[in-house]
Amino acid sequence: MNYILLFNLIFSLLTFIIGVFVYLKRRGLFSLIFFFLCLFASIWAAGIIGFISSLFFSGTIGLRIAFSGASFLLATLLYFVQIFPKEKYLHKVVNILLIGALILIGLISISSDLIVKNIKYADTTVIHKEYGPLYPIFGILFLLTLILCLVFSFLKYRTLKGIIKKQSAYFLTGLFISFILATITNLICPLFKIGPPNISQYGPLSLIFFIFFTTLAITRYHLFEIRVILTEILVGVMGIILLFLPFLMPTTNLKILTILTFILFCIFGYYLVKATHEESKRREEAERIAIQEKALRQKSEKLAREFERLNRAKTQFLLATQHHLRSP
Numbered sequence: 001m002n003y004i005l006l007f008n009l010i011f012s013l014l015t016f017i018i019g020v021f022v023y024l025k026r027r028g029l030f031s032l033i034f035f036f037l038c039l040f041a042s043i044w045a046a047g048i049i050g051f052i053s054s055l056f057f058s059g060t061i062g063l064r065i066a067f068s069g070a071s072f073l074l075a076t077l078l079y080f081v082q083i084f085p086k087e088k089y090l091h092k093v094v095n096i097l098l099i100g101a102l103i104l105i106g107l108i109s110i111s112s113d114l115i116v117k118n119i120k121y122a123d124t125t126v127i128h129k130e131y132g133p134l135y136p137i138f139g140i141l142f143l144l145t146l147i148l149c150l151v152f153s154f155l156k157y158r159t160l161k162g163i164i165k166k167q168s169a170y171f172l173t174g175l176f177i178s179f180i181l182a183t184i185t186n187l188i189c190p191l192f193k194i195g196p197p198n199i200s201q202y203g204p205l206s207l208i209f210f211i212f213f214t215t216l217a218i219t220r221y222h223l224f225e226i227r228v229i230l231t232e233i234l235v236g237v238m239g240i241i242l243l244f245l246p247f248l249m250p251t252t253n254l255k256i257l258t259i260l261t262f263i264l265f266c267i268f269g270y271y272l273v274k275a276t277h278e279e280s281k282r283r284e285e286a287e288r289i290a291i292q293e294k295a296l297r298q299k300s301e302k303l304a305r306e307f308e309r310l311n312r313a314k315t316q317f318l319l320a321t322q323h324h325l326r327s328p
Contacts, residue, residue: 004201005052011205012045018211022218030084031218036076038211043069045204051119052201059119063129064109067116067138070203071106074145075099081149081156081175085167085217088156090148098145105138139187146179167217174213181206231276235269 019038023031047069050062078099082089089095109115114132153175157168186203188194242262249255 004198005049008045008048008052008201008204011208012042012049015045015207015211016042018215022215025219030080033076033080033083034214034218037073037080037214040069040073040076041204041207041211044073045069048201048204060116063119064116066203067109068106070142071102071109071138074142075102075106077149078102078145081153084171084214085164086156086160088159090152098141098148102141102145105134105141108134109138139191143183143187146182150175150179170213170217174210177213178206178208178210181209232273235273239266239269 015038019035019042022038023035025031044066047062047064047066051059051066052062078095082095105115112132114134115138116135117130117132119129150172153168153172157165157172160168182203185199185206189199239262242258242265245262246255246258249258
């Protein structure tokens with residue numbers, strides 16, 4: 001079983017579904033741009049699938065689609081970081097040059113051999129990738145755009161306050177993790193020939209953290225309770241591992257055992273997440289009551305001070321009146 005193909009297929013479908021879900025849940029400009037981010041990420045993964053399987057088109061066309069999807073993804077990401085969670089734009093010249101260059105590279109990738117020339121196979125295995133003269137330009141734009149998005153998001157985060165600062169923190173966390181993974185899988189390892197030769201095919205999967213945390217930020221889902229999110233991540237990751245574990249078992253008995261383990265884990269995991277949600281809600285309710293109590297106490301203290309001031313004013317008025325009445 002080709003696990004790279006399977007993982008990219010799951011990622012492509014899941015990412016597209018998440019993009020549609022976020023747009024339908026919170027309609028707006030940034031949710032629409034996020035949908036296009038998910039769409040181009042799906043296209044990137046679909047290109048990798050075509051490159052590996054050559055099912056609907058040649059591997060060369062598949063790799064060109066992957067490069068084109070990645071280019072349009074970067075252009076969309078550069079615009080997204082400027083509008084989410086609060087609008088703050090780069091210089092117009094930078095936007096025009098960089099976004100324009102990424103769109104142009106994306107169009108060139110899909111329509112010519114200037115970035116991907118040809119792929120040679122031997123027994124369905126890729127033995128050589130021949131790149132065009134613009135391939136280094138793509139690598140430079142890829143790294144430059146990611147660094148610019150990360151630095152700009154961090155600088156914008158420092159100027160924000162309140163809930164949009166929380167949103168920015170989630171977005172920045174996902175962007176930073178995905179930036180590290182994407183740089184390693186798409187640039188460092190292929191450039192210095194580190195790790196397996198097909199490591200770049202895992203490139204789209206590096207966006208999992210970015211998409212996940214950005215979805216949380218846009219929908220404001222448990223924005224203040226990171227422990228709930230970590231519990232859900234842990235349960236989800238363990239569930240995915242146990243889901244694929246039966247395919248790796250050598251005997252039928254072990255496969256049945258791992259399937260039963262997966263079912264039991266899903267049941268206990270559901271109740272664990274549910275209990276964590278309920279505890280979080282109780283804590284939020286207690287915090288809300290504490291805030292209301294504090295506000296009422298401050299209001300009562302303010303009223304007491306006002307009453308004391310009025311009482312002193314009344315006393316002074318009575319003393320002054322008595323003084324005037326006793327005077328000739």
